[in-house]
Amino acid sequence: MSNRFDRAQAWTGVAAVVLWIVGLVVAIGVSDSISDKATDAETLAWIKGNANTVLLGSWIFMVGCLCFVWFAGVLRSRLAAAEGASATVSTIVFGGAVATAVFGILMRTGDVAAAISKNDITAANAGTLHRTSDMFFVGAELSAILVLGGVAVLGFRTGVVPRWWAIVSALVAVVLVIGPIGWAGLLFGIPVWTLVTSVMLTREPREVRSRE
Numbered sequence: 624m625s626n627r628f629d630r631a632q633a634w635t636g637v638a639a640v641v642l643w644i645v646g647l648v649v650a651i652g653v654s655d656s657i658s659d660k661a662t663d664a665e666t667l668a669w670i671k672g673n674a675n676t677v678l679l680g681s682w683i684f685m686v687g688c689l690c691f692v693w694f695a696g697v698l699r700s701r702l703a704a705a706e707g708a709s710a711t712v713s714t715i716v717f718g719g720a721v722a723t724a725v726f727g728i729l730m731r732t733g734d735v736a737a738a739i740s741k742n743d744i745t746a747a748n749a750g751t752l753h754r755t756s757d758m759f760f761v762g763a764e765l766s767a768i769l770v771l772g773g774v775a776v777l778g779f780r781t782g783v784v785p786r787w788w789a790i791v792s793a794l795v796a797v798v799l800v801i802g803p804i805g806w807a808g809l810l811f812g813i814p815v816w817t818l819v820t821s822v823m824l825t826r827e828p829r830e831v832r833s834r835e
Contacts, residue, residue: 630825635694636817642690643688651680670734671742678735691723697824698824699714706783716777719766734753736752767813771793795812799812
């Protein structure tokens with residue numbers, strides 16, 4: 624993580640957030656968005672009327688999830704160097720990030736499938752596929768706890784990230800654990816956390832404290 628190229632890879636975290644935002648704006652739409660309470664028939668009509676933008680926006684969002692995995696790989700390297708030989712927590716962080724990204728991709732696949740089959744799918748199936756994003760959202764929310772929780776643990780233990788950022792990471796992880804407000808942690812906390820952590824990774828590694 625000491626050379627310029629390795630630190631430059633950390634910008635994949637920024638790329639992930641940008642692609643998430645652009646993808647959702649394109650896929651869900653601004654002037655032709657769909658209500659959370661839309662009926663199956665309304666959902667199918669929306670899919671048919673916006674099939675191309677749904678596909679394009681969803682694809683952009685899913686590429687953003689791939690960028691998040693790359694970012695997580697860079698993060699793991701920095702954490703593992705601070706943690707030492709076992710790298711147990713670092714591996715857990717990376718595993719949580721991969722799971723978060725996979726669930727993120729799955730959040731958009733329902734609408735993608737409906738858009739691809741827009742002329743053959745029934746209204747009931749279109750509605751069902753559209754609502755699958757809710758259950759995958761919960762999966763992403765829970766998986767992200769491992770990412771922020773692990774970074775917080777290593778931040779307190781080794782100083783690999785500033786103490787204040789370890790505290791922020793821990794607080795967002797707690798928000799993710801609390802069901803009624805966990806959605807805010809995923810929608811707002813994770814993107815902001817990813818942006819700030821990416822910037823930190825572009826800098827020279829911090830001097831870590833003793834691991835004992």
